[in-house]
Amino acid sequence: MKTEDLIAAIAADNQSRGAPMSRAFAVDLGAGFLVSAALFFATMGLRPTFFTSLGDPRFVFKFVFSLTMAASGFFLAWRLSRPGADPGFASKTVFLAPILVLLASLAEMAATPPSLWAARMIGHNAVHCLLAIPAMSLAPLAGLLVALRHGAPSNGRRAGAAAALAAAGLAATLYAMNCPDDSPFFLAVWYMIATSIVVGFGWLAGGRLLRW
């Protein structure tokens, strides 16, 4: 096919166009999150002390942490969804959540006697955390990957990993509403491991699925 012919064909096709990126992100991620939220309330639900714990800074920090993670992953995935976009500042925000949990852990060290540290870190049910967070991140991750496929990330792996960070953050937010362990030590170890699993998966999935 000659290039001029292709140009003519393309120009004739100008009327139909993909939906704006913002709508793709909102719809696909929204749908994914709803699936996970439904899954959460169907199988786990809020912990009995949910409302009484809202005054506990440790409990509230869990959500600060997980929502920071979700927001920074989303921000980065959004920036990486277009060809040639410079992620710039967005790529630095992913360090925000780990820094927060580190600072909170230092505060926790100051506030609790060392004899309690190990027990708080191991928590009540670490395996549950390692299974629940990746499981609940699947639907939002799928939604974000669909949105990213609608876009055109220059680097599929990085975009996939960013999407996974956002999805893990949302899953952690849901899981934290049920999880009985509130110590930053627990977050720093188990939530971070669970997130790393999801991010690794997103990296691999992004490399395969986000080619265009």
Add this chain to the structure above:
Amino acid sequence: MRAALAGDSLAYKRLLTALTPFLRRICLKACARSGMPTGDVEDAVQETLLALHLKRHTWDETQALTPWLAAIARNKMIDAARRRGRQAETDIADFEDVLAAPGDADAFERELDRRDALRLLDQLSAKQREAIEAVSIRGESPRDAARTLGVSEGALRVSVHRGLKSLADLYRKATER
């Protein structure tokens, strides 16, 4: 590009025509760097144009157009290089005498291209194939083509769009193997 996105097909055509030399230059440079035969450049340019078309909703109107275009071209060049990595290249210098039949070889190659294209077209649904044949190959205006095929103009445009998209997919699959 803004006018094109607003629906001005003529502006779009002008823009694509004006962009082609720029894209060709990017692709040529990338080819030279990766040691690809310059014969593949035009393919890469066309793939870039098609990708630009199918992904034009990803251009942020507040950003410069050039980095966006360059990134698309780069992506397509990486694809091309990856494909080439899987193909065994044979140096044709040894067969020069056998192959040197300029007029014939050219016609032969065109015929091959045509067959490849037709084979890809055959894999589309009847509706998409007819639409593409009418608009892209015979060069009819969407309105005329829609009338001949007995569908609404909008429906025809959708068929052309989906057809182009499936062709891009098919082409990628065919060449990746």
